[in-house]
Amino acid sequence: MEKQGVYRQLVDNYKNSGWIEQIGPGAYKRKGDTVEWPGGLYALQTLQDIPVHVGGKTSLELHGYGHYIRMGNTRLVLVWKTPDVRLPSWFVNYNWTAQLEIRSATLFGDNANELTKRKVENIELTISSAEQSILEYLHDVPKHEGIDEANYIMEGLTSLRPSVLQKLLEGCKSVKVKRLFLYMAEHHNHAWFKRLDPSTIDLGSGKREIVKGGILDKKYKIVVPDLSREER
DSSP states (O other): OGGGTOOHHHHHHHHHTTSEEEEETTEEEETTOOOOHHHHHHIIIIISOOOOEEOHHHHHIIIIIGGGSOOOSSOEEEEEEOTTOOOOHHHHHSOOSSEEEEEEOOOBOTTOOOEEEEEETTEEEEEEOHHHHHHHHHHTTTTTSOHHHHHHHHHHOTTOOHHHHHHHHHHBOOHHHHHHHHHHHHHTTOGGGGGOOGGGSOOOSSOEESSTTOEEETTTTEEEOOHHHHTO
């Protein structure tokens, strides 16, 4: 408001006259308006210039892959940021109708993010590309998401861009995510997988256990369920 020439005294006048009402520290809306999460996120991204985006499962839905994802009774909105980014309390504590979850992680190195724009309820938001969305989704396996659903989603991702994937995989900091992604992509024999160059992707050393009681894939050194048996 101060950028628009609306200072504290004038804000108080607007509040007292019933034109606006406060929804949290430093945040206001016009009286009678309903604010949903797209409007709140737009305020962060565009008005406050905070580097935060819709990612993971939610951005996969926005890219049209919702039919591969199990839906709950309440819409889940995943908001991604890096640990150094602080979100204002009005956004974190507001009683949104959707269930907002914050993912605070440095999954990619500098300039490795691949973001895009998408309209949500007629509001343009910054979201992950489809390629970044699936890597963010795999970051949530197995703590927040199941590997069976991840495999089902991966099966449907037939049109990913190999050049974008290559950049993301080279910049990804999670060995688990990279190995799991390549393992599933190879299993489904996607055409774009053949155009990736694994030799430039750091896959670390030692094995990673994704699930307990699974089998060890010797190529990618991860313990996973037997996908061929799961799909029969």
